[in-house]
Structure formats: C-alpha cells, structure tokens
Amino acid sequence: MTDLHIRRAEERDIPELHRLLREVLEVHHNGRPDLFKTGTAKYTNEELAALLADDGTPVFGAFADDDATLLGYAFCVFQRHEDSNILTDVLTLYIDDICVDEPARGRHVGTALYRHVLDFARARGCHNVTLNVWSCNPGAQAFYEQLGLKPYKVGMEQLL
Template sequence: MIRRAKENDIPQIIALLRQVLEVHHNLRPDLFRTGSTKYSRQELRDIIANPDKPIFVYVDGTATSQDRILGYAFTAIQRHHGDNIITDITTLYIDDICVDADARGQHVATRLYRHCVDFARANHFHNVTLNVWEGNDAALAFYRAMGMGVQKTCMEQVL
C-alpha cells in the first residue's frame, strides 16, 4: 500500500534517509557526509505538513501497531507560471526515492515511481523530473527502464 507520510512515520523515514545518505556518501564522499540525515525531525514534520511536498510511503501493512515502511518517495510540486522563458507548466519533482535494503528486489521502487507518475497525471501536471548522481548506475538504469529520458545535464569541474 502506498499512502502519504504521517508524523508517526518519521522514525522509520529517518532510518531510510540514513541508508540513502550512505549510498550518496559512497558515491561522492567529497560532497556527502556519513552518519547523518538530509532532514531533521522538525524539518520532516514541516515537509509532511506541506501540501506542495508530498512524501509517499510504501508500507507492508502487516504490523499491528504501525505500518512497516519499506520505501518512500519525497516529491515537490513545482509551478512554473508567468515565467519569462518557461511555459506555464506544473512539474512533480521527485527529490528522492529510497527502498529499505531488506526490501530491495520486491518492486517497491517501481510501485513508488508509478504512484508518483499517477499522482502527477491525476493532477494534470506536465511532467515528472528528478536528478540522479553520476555513478549511481543502478538508479540511472531503473529510471530509464521506467521510461525517463534526459532533460538536461548538470556538469561540474572539481577544483
């Protein structure tokens, strides 16, 4: 089952945030710290309360007291209206998809991604976008398999 995140999901979301940070740290230790999380508990409360930043969680629903979260998708609704160069569109930006290491191979990411696309379609958005860090070949292959293509390329020169 996929649903919007609730405040009592925060401890499990933090555990998943730690996992995804380690993936990024292993790819780019020059950019990403280890042993931390992208958001604090308060920041997560604020995001969960923000209707323009839906967090979707995939839960197994077998736990009696609380659903076990197997993965999440952090998203942000981006409205481009009245811009000088961008046409009037609304985009669903997927900030992050994470699947618990113990749940990989169970199509959780596929279901989360498709849920995001369905949400965007139902709300008449123009597109769904995301970023993938160079070197995260598994994520890149996954998103290509989902039908995504390159919109733009971000370049860097490390000094």
C-alpha cells in the first residue's frame, strides 16, 4: 500500500490512538465480556504520553498521507530476562497491542506495520518478536500465522 507511512507515534496522535484502542477493546469485549469492559479507555492521556516518550515502549503508527489519520498501530515493549536462573538473557520486542482500523483492513496496513516492527527489532539486536492473541479472535490469529508467527506457548483456563 503506497498511501501510508509508518513512524513513531507522538503526543499529537493521542486522540487517534484512543480511537483505535477503543476498537480493540470492543473486539475483546465482544469475544470475552466476562474479562473485558466496554466504553472505557485503556490509558489516560498522561499514561499514553508517558508511553510515547519512553524508548523502552515504542509505539508505531501507520498513517495516511495526511500524516494525521491513523490507519493502524503497534504498541511494543522491550523485554529481557536478566539474571534469570532458567531463561536465557535475550532481548525480545513484545507487541503488546496491534490494531488496524476496520475500514483500512485488507489494504496491507497490518503487514506493513508488522514488517516495520520486525525491521526495528532487528536493528536493535532483538532475538525475537512476540505477541499474544486471544482465542476469541481467530481472524487475528490467522493473520499472524500468515505473517509467519508460530505459537511458542499457550495460555489455558478453566472458568469457575
């Protein structure tokens, strides 16, 4: 897709980030209303501003040519297990949250965003890129598998 560019999100993007964060929350609420609230904000403006300013939590946005309309985002977090008795000390870039705006789906925004995250992680010497996907979102899981991601652990539950 040629009518988009990807850059680090900035404070001026907070309203657009909130808009897409609400989309993700609704998907999760619809899939697991027992776990996810509806109509709330994941972050305050101050929390988002702090995330955007922290190099340990890079947030990338895929923007339309106007550089204001957010088509998708990836919230990332660097992780490592220093001084662990059982885990090796490798640098991981964890994708905490990823979203493509519903009207932009099918236009390869998610693929471009994910490839950007991979290039960023490689340039910083990361061993891997990881993410979690809720089982109530099989479309997202299929998308990630199409990009080449493979399960490396499985979370399980028993409702009581």
